[in-house]
Amino acid sequence: MITISNLNKQFGKLRVLNSISVQFNSGISYAVIGPNGSGKTTMIKCILGMVVPDRGEIKVGGESIAQNSGYRKKIGYMPQIGRYPEQMKIGQVFDMIRDLRHDEKNLDEDLIREFKLDKLKDKRMHTLSGGTRQKVSASLAFLFNPPILILDEPTAGLDPVSVEILKTKIHSEKNRNKLFLITSHIMSDLDELASHLVYLEEGKILFNDTIDLLKEETGERKLGRAVATIMQRNLKAETL
């Protein structure tokens, strides 16, 4: 569904993505992890066309994304920090996005209902707490029933009840053959939500396979410990 080949991106002198090639397939949920500044968000933003790569190509559903915007119909994106026009009300934000994509009829308003956002629809965005903003972001990401969902730190800032609502939603959508890319620093969440793991460090992919294989390889039962083990292993390899 998403094919990235030889992707490079530099910010000034800092090389954020270093010849990344990877393929993400439908029906699988990928956990994208790595230390801070390893290029996770940059890779995601490249897929969304927000960051323009220096070299390399990204194809979504077979079509190249360069100078293209229509492919984003297939992607639902939940940003790390969802910021919205401050003066707008929640209801207006939803109405605006619906209005911009009025030709799409197959809407999924489950999350709006479950997060009870319709009760808050007259609240202005600048009055919202971080968690409520996350709820808005999540609801928007799922709204158009996209085949690809990219969630950047989806559970950060959400209360436990809302986290469960979101997780249930992710599980149910996963069963409908959707592709998920999830980044998070909360390993237990990823352990629950993802079946594959992409490990990025310094702009390179160091691991890309199933989580089960990683656990087997490292001999750990929990994802957190397994990841810590490979991170330490890399650290040792560097110092040697």
Next chain:
Amino acid sequence: MMKIAKYVAYDIIRNRFVLLYTLFLLIVTVSMYSLDSDAGKSTLSLLNIILLVVPLVSVIFTTMHFFNSYEFIELLLSQPVNREKVFISEFLSVALALSLAFIIGVALPTVLLANNAAAVYLIFSGVLLTFVFVSLASLASVLTRDKAKGIGIALLFWIYFTLIYDGLILYVIYSFSDYPLEKVTLLLSSLNPVDLARIVILLKLDISALMGYTGAFYQNFFGSSTGAIYAFLLLLAWIIIPLWVALRKFIRKDI
């Protein structure tokens, strides 16, 4: 595209800045015309204020608005909307909102209080100048990620065109006063949208005699319809060229 522009415009209208700007222009215009019974003189005083204030407000508001809309732009770009549309909508909404403020604040009272040719030119140039400086400020906004830097660059455009450039022209005229400079000054003035607007309006005020031989030359040139079209086309170029460069930059920009 109209849909995006509609939402940007809505955001601008909710912001009180444009309303205050409209009120300010209204108060200045009305007081200028009530201070002097000679509408021509009032138009001249008004001209001097407008040539300073309109570009200043345009650059500051445009850059502020652009950087404050970063989240909005980010939100739109995560949707199936292309970048050209987002950028052009931002530009059009800001330029039209400021022009509307100008039309309500200056054009309306001017038409009611002083219905002369110069006033019509004043209105026309005011709107064009708004577009020119919104365009320049849009360019300043995409050149950098940093809000303070963006406003700095935009203010630099303003200072350059309203203050420094005139100084440079004076210097050139003074240094080469032994040579016939009419065509050179005409060319130099064409390179500054503010001067262009000023000259066109001054000529309509029939005070070009005060500007000596150059004034007569200008009167001859700009007084004709070719001159007016020339000035109009140049101002249009001052809108389109910076906007085009800004758009190219914006398409390649990392959000």
